Amino acid sequence: MITSNFFVNFNLIQDKNRIRDILVKDGRYRRDAFDYMGNLIKKYSEDKKYNVAIDRETFAITLWIIKYINEKPLINRFIIDQRDVFMNKITQISLESFDHLIEYFGALGIEDASIETVGNKYLFRIPFDIFIRYNKKLSGNKYRLVYQMLDSGYVYIDLRQAAHILREQFVAKMNKIYDKMDYSDSKDIFEGFYDKLDELKKEFIEINRKKTMNLGEIDSSIFPPCIKEYINEINDGGNPSHMARLALATFLHHIGMDNEHIVKIFSRTADFDESSASYQIGHLTGSISGTEYSPPKCATLKSNHLCYMGDDALCQRIKHPLQYYEIKAKDKINSRKK
Ligand code: SF4
Numbered sequence: 067m068i069t070s071n072f073f074v075n076f077n078l079i080q081d082k083n084r085i086r087d088i089l090v091k092d093g094r095y096r097r098d099a100f101d102y103m104g105n106l107i108k109k110y111s112e113d114k115k116y117n118v119a120i121d122r123e124t125f126a127i128t129l130w131i132i133k134y135i136n137e138k139p140l141i142n143r144f145i146i147d148q149r150d151v152f153m154n155k156i157t158q159i160s161l162e163s164f165d166h167l168i169e170y171f172g173a174l175g176i177e178d179a180s181i182e183t184v185g186n187k188y189l190f191r192i193p194f195d196i197f198i199r200y201n202k203k204l205s206g207n208k209y210r211l212v213y214q215m216l217d218s219g220y221v222y223i224d225l226r227q228a229a230h231i232l233r234e235q236f237v238a239k240m241n242k243i244y245d246k247m248d249y250s251d252s253k254d255i256f257e258g259f260y261d262k263l264d265e266l267k268k269e270f271i272e273i274n275r276k277k278t279m280n281l282g283e284i285d286s287s288i289f290p291p292c293i294k295e296y297i298n299e300i301n302d303g304g305n306p307s308h309m310a311r312l313a314l315a316t317f318l319h320h321i322g323m324d325n326e327h328i329v330k331i332f333s334r335t336a337d338f339d340e341s342s343a344s345y346q347i348g349h350l351t352g353s354i355s356g357t358e359y360s361p362p363k364c365a366t367l368k369s370n371h372l373c374y375m376g377d378d379a380l381c382q383r384i385k386h387p388l389q390y391y392e393i394k395a396k397d398k399i400n401s402r403k404k
Pocket residue numbers: 290291292293363364365367368372373374375381382385386387390
């Protein structure tokens with residue numbers, strides 16, 4: 067059931083004829099979408115969020131503008147900013163009625179969520195496979211399956227947990243819809259508006275080029291596939307999981323990068339907060355905590371779905387990402403001597 071209260075109209079987004087119609091016939095939505103996009107790009111250039119709520123028509127047109135611009139960091143930024151709008155909305159509706167939150171699960175494709183009274187608490191009852199599908203980027207024991215109350219294939223979670231699972235579901239749904247949208251359809255939709263869009267695209271590409279990650283003296287060509295993948299995700303403006311961030315920060319520290327530089331690398335994540343990132347990196351690298359943490363072993367990364375070895379031959383015979391870097395660095399030095 068798609069609730070009428072839901073703040074995104076997924077059917078509208080996928081109906082390109084209706085989008086074209088709205089775009090041509092109603093200048094208000096067109097102007098709002100172009101204004102929103104201009105501001106989103108400006109905020110992106112300033113490393114700031116733009117978590118402003120927009121109506122459903124403007125949302126749908128904006129998403130198609132992003133498809134036309136066709137740059138991964140831009141869609142990642144839009145989805146993360148709208149994810150925050152979604153969280154605010156959830157907080158607001160949970161004050162009115164928990165039933166509306168159940169409707170939100172339905173709107174995102176989870177029909178069999180319900181609310182039950184357990185002791186003196188209201189808890190959300192959701193299928194356990196949904197919980198483990200969307201808990202991966204959520205850190206803390208509250209989101210690990212082993213700490214949950216489980217019964218007959220269902221997990222019982224509180225309001226805060228439900229809101230975060232919904233949030234991750236929203237991100238996954240938006241990514242899925244965006245991936246299904248066809249670039250050539252965006253050309254049809256915006257026929258007659260190419261000049262303005264090409265201007266926005268040019269502006270975004272230039273800003274993004276200046277932001278490209280600088281790894282200084284460090285040779286990233288010999289990084290293991292997992293570390294390259296986390297860096298790519300950050301370069302695309304994504305939000306790596308807590309463990310991927312921990313692995314990346316400790317890896318860069320162990321190969322000699324200073325804290326300031328590591329913080330700069332994380333500044334490209336969509337949810338970057340400088341003071342919290344500086345504190346966490348200081349903690350992991352020992353400058354605050356006195357304990358220097360090591361990157362997780364390959365086995366730990368594998369069990370957290372964070373290994374990207376593919377058919378890499380060296381990955382088949384190592385146990386730790388730092389081992390990969392050391393072997394490659396030695397090979398490189400040896401090949402220079404020959
Ligand atoms: S095998 Fe280890 S080093 Fe290689 S990608 Fe997987 S986790 Fe990274």
